[in-house]
Amino acid sequence: MGFFGDLANLTTQADGMRSRMDVGATMAAAQASMADAGRLMAAAAPVATTSAQDAQRLRTTAGVVAARPLPMALGMDLLVELDLHVRMPGGVPMPVTRIEQVSPVEMGRIQPGAELPVSIVPGAPGTVRVEWGL
Known part of the structure; x- marks a missing residue:
């Protein structure tokens, strides 16, 4: 067919694809994806x-109940939703769910049943902070 025949064939295919493309739906999906990413980034911030x-702030430990990877990474670090039982000084474990930025080196530390060093402000469960350096 030759160069010009192939070019005409590609143009016809591109026109067909363009006519079936829903730009509004693509933009809405991209906007929803960006909103999810913003929500996850905000939740991972201390x-x-x-x-x-x-x-x-009290230093204590927390048992990992569950660890769920989220579909997002920051550089090489993964975002992981952790279900923790924080051991309070009174002996009563407090359930906390926290989104953490976890490096690949630390992934072995978040298996269910593992213990993590954490700190918390008493009476404020949202202040749980995993102390990765300890």
Whole structure:
């Protein structure tokens, strides 16, 4: 057929694809994906605490109940939703779900049944912080 015949064939195929493309649906899906990414990034950020709250922060441990990888990565780190039982000084475990940014090196530490060093401001379950460096 030759070069011009192939070019005409490709143009016909592209026109057919363009006529079937739903730009609105593609844009809506991209917008929803960006909103999900923003939500996950915000959830993975540490909760801001005051210096007075940080002075009250207790170091304790938490047992990993479940770890679910999320469909997002930040560089080489994965976002993982962790279900934890934080051991409070009174002996009563407090269930907490937290989204953490986990490096590939630390992935072995988040298996169900594992213990993680954490810190928490008493009375504020949203302030749980996994202390990866300990």
